[in-house]
Amino acid sequence: MAARELGQPRIDVGSCESTQALVDASMPEGALAVADYQTAGRGRLGRTWEAPPGTAILCSLLLKPPAERPAPELSLVAGVAIADTLERSIGLSVQLKWPNDVMLRRMKVAGCLAEARDGAVVLGIGVNVNQRSEDLPERAGSLRTTTGREWDREQLLASIVDDLGHRYSDWLDGGLDAVYEGLGSRDFLRGRQVSVNGTSGTAMKIDRQGRLVIAVGHGELLTVESGEVVYER
Template sequence: MKDEIIKLLKKENKLSTKTIDEMQKIDVNEFANMVKEIGKQKTEHIRSEEILEDLNTEYIGKNLYVFKEVSSTNTIAKFLSTNNVPDGSVIISEKQTSARGRSGKVWESPLGGVWLSIVLNPHVDYSKLPLITIATGVAVAKTLEKIGIENPEIKWPNDIMINGKKVCGILTEAVTKFNTIDNVIVGVGIDANLDIDEFPEELKIGTTTIEKELGRKSPENLLIKIFLEEFEEICELFNHSEYEIILKEWRKRSYSVGKIVEVREPFNKYYDGYVVGITKEGALVVEKIDGTLEKVISGECIIKN
């Protein structure tokens, strides 16, 4: 992570005159302050002033850092989360060069999308992390509904679908110390105003964009503002342990329930099954071919029908 931070600072000419020895002597707080300073500079496409104007939240997004280009907003968020940024801080980038997804997948995120990460201090144990991803999916789906997308669906565990095609991915990561969770980083990537023809061939078939579905552009700054408001609303439910309300909203929009899937769990545990539902902990319930029920806590579900 430190190498990526140094790369960002060099690109922004914050370390261009310093030798390697001088860089090694820089205090981590000074690194953090330089990163924060870059995040407060004016950017061309994502404008913090437009997002913050009339933003109806108490804490989500009130502390905002916007970058022209970073390797990954989750990387920047994880670094800043250990250097005194308040709960609800949001890191946004116009571009990402090495965005990360589940199972270590990496890709580029060009102009025209919404690429952001949120720093949370939820004071929960590991068992609640899947519910944070579930809650985030609901917030994204509600955002899409507000801008005119009909029937967005949530594919367990972390994809938002429109008409059977992926439009958004979510990556939730815990920042830990001594086996306790200090912070949770929620990364969200929405394919907003991208040209589907410029996608890699392997992604074109199963991917869509908001612009393609609506037939018009949806301004990224407005999209971010709506999402932050929806996210805080769902966070308040989470913070007050109203998990069943969150799960009810998720179930209404489920893309996975009722489908036959190939489950790919860690350590090469693969099997086919029928998705029955979701537990109160956010695990997917799958009926296997032999009739037994399996709780899927982590992994991937590939739709087969």
């Protein structure tokens, strides 16, 4: 399937509460909202996403997948696309931490948030690009702190949107299985001791339905569809 053309129409703002509020289901698929700064950026489980003005990629994209495609999988699809862009751009291996984090040298550098809305999905993406160490929370990094140089946010955003167009098209055509080669091999949690929803064990893999599989002892495997992961560093 040909890549979906995403990123138009585009809304650019200097500051907003959250780009998630700038797009809605009445817009064409592919509508993109981009901000230099968010006063109330949203992450998973009600967390905030904060970055000094002009240092991060902060955007939301409107997608309209068919009902048979599970919307939560889009966080993983977007993670694969971000990893594609970053590996090609900076030449370092990127990993994906289930369910929605992008990791570079064991530090979170990006996150994705897929919110179902009126039959559509608003996909929020945040990428730490040019923040300094003192700008970042614990266990977070940026491209700048990792590579020692600043990066062009607009070029990176264009590449992410393009890569997402390809990965989204593959997902529409064949589900998560169609992008799995970019997901399973980048599994950050595999082999780590984790705790999810009060259950501890060893993370085995992200399966082809986007679930985390955990070995909890005595040969028993637990499949987790959603939850908060705590892992041993």
